[in-house]
Amino acid sequence: RMADANLCGDGDFAAGDGMASAITPGPGGGGPMTIAMLVNNCGISWMRKRA
Secondary structure: OOOOOOOOOOOOHHHHOOOOOOOOOOOOOOOHHHHHHHHHHHHHHHHHHHO
16 A cells, blocks of 8 residues: 555556566556456365365
8 A cells, every 4th residue: 555545556667667568557456357257266266175
């Protein structure tokens, strides 16, 4: 978190300059696909642990 309690990413855009062809920030946080895959992975993990 930043000093004003806003969330910030963990990427260092300056360090990625010249190494990546594109860098995109995530200003709105996780999108619907990220959340869907997180829920899916949690379900898979739960089923594997249960077996």
